[in-house]
Amino acid sequence: MAIDTDKNSYTVIFAIVMVIVVGSILAGLAQGLKPLVKANERFEIQQNILYAMGINANEGPSDVEFISADKVEDVFNSTITKQYIVEGDKVTEDAQAYLLDVKKEEAKAKDPNYTRKLPLFEGEKDGNPIYVMPIRGKGLWDAIWGFVAVDKDMVVQGVFFDHAGETPGLGSEIKQRYFMDDFEGEHLLNESGAFKGITVAKGNADPRNDRKTDNAVDAIAGATITGDGVTAMIKKDLRMYVPYFKTLK
């Protein structure tokens, strides 16, 4: 049987059938794999939070290695003692706080009547409480985000940054050790105790980050806008936690 494959009606029917078949195959696959993908995303958040706290599988000096995915859940549950949702003055414990979608909260917070929910994770390091907070902002091309771990005086204990699509070799370097390690020990408050953030500064000329109280770290050459994005997201998102840290005093 010869089909006239040049007929318009045949072409249209072929296209429709193809779309339906392909669509159902892909939808079925996505549904089937969803639980696995979701679990992987959850592990990734846990790995990132632990990394910011300095818990990682780094071996060499430039490694950025996370706790492996099969162990991360246990390590996370034993390290993070409490998880909170901070809503204005109200602080509630919530064991699922790390799954709160920061991006959605940011969008909702555009409504001035909405009190933004802020997740906060508390752990312990060398006997002192340590707090981890998510941050999120814009780089040059796409979203950048991360986690910042601080002690009760808002001195940074460690950070983790990631990005969706910064320029390879330039902006993408924010997730490299030499950049992230610079934040360690850096103060978020100035001498008088007011919130100042940390500026990713050009010409800071402090490659080893010996000046911990200058609220600045060295920028990456060629990645000015990504660096400014990091500065902005630290300033904007961590400021919201300042009232909570005041209550710890």
Added chain:
Amino acid sequence: MRLLSKKDSKLIMDPLADNNPITIQVLGICSALAITAQLKPSIVMAISVIFVLGAGNVVISLMRNIIPSKIRIIVQLVVVATLVIIVDQVLKAYAYSLSKELSVFIGLIITNCIIMGRFEAFALANGPWQSFLDGVGNALGYGVILVIVGFFRELLGSGTLMGFKVLGDPVEKTGLYAIGYENNGFMVLPPMALIVIGIIIWVQRSKNKELIED
């Protein structure tokens, strides 16, 4: 008895050597640049392309008599895109960190000119078995180059292979580094992939003079 007839084995062997898609036809160069800084992503990319091209060629070949010629390019695109999404989803579910590393490049398999090229040039005119061999052969030819480039770039650029420090530790100064060896930072940058491919092309053409064009 031979496993493959002479004609069939030619379909697999040709793209590996004298009709290599990268070094002879100079197709698929972009991904060869992008992901070959390390060996592991190169291998994964090679396997993904073998799957997509092998399966895609079969699908296209099976449908070759019913595909309306007016929209055949679109049909080919849909087939590649579907297969690529399947690869992407499976990687996300079973090899998450790898899928993050390859991120956009898995999606870019769609634009790999080798794939559309083989669909159009071979699968549309040949049976499924030959098309399968042709697809696997071409993807292997592509993958071999990728792995060679990835091997040299990771070894010389980072002193590691598959993440293992085979040359010693550059900071502790052990192994080769103890006698003053340094990693070549150039090797991890994209231009060096082209230069490595250039060297492969040179070696190949000096061995087989027939490949040299006037």
